[in-house]
Amino acid sequence: MGFWDNLGESVGKAIKDQVDTYNITTENSRKKSDKRLIKDFKDESNYAKKIAMANELKKRGYGNQD
Numbered sequence: 275m276g277f278w279d280n281l282g283e284s285v286g287k288a289i290k291d292q293v294d295t296y297n298i299t300t301e302n303s304r305k306k307s308d309k310r311l312i313k314d315f316k317d318e319s320n321y322a323k324k325i326a327m328a329n330e331l332k333k334r335g336y337g338n339q340d
Contacts, residue, residue, distance in 0.1 A: 299326035
């Protein structure tokens with residue numbers, strides 16, 4: 275395998291890992307109370323997890339509503 279093949283595999287794996295993290299966090303977020311989810315959102319540093327939690331909070335009516 276060449277450099278570009280290895281790079282492509284690495285990037286693909288990293289993207290898949292982020293999508294998996296997002297999906298797992300989305301499922302877990304649905305089970306949490308509003309108060310707990312807001313606290314976890316504020317404490318989280320992982321970007322994929324934070325987006326998943328923010329989306330769940332938005333569904334619950336928090337944040338900017340258009």
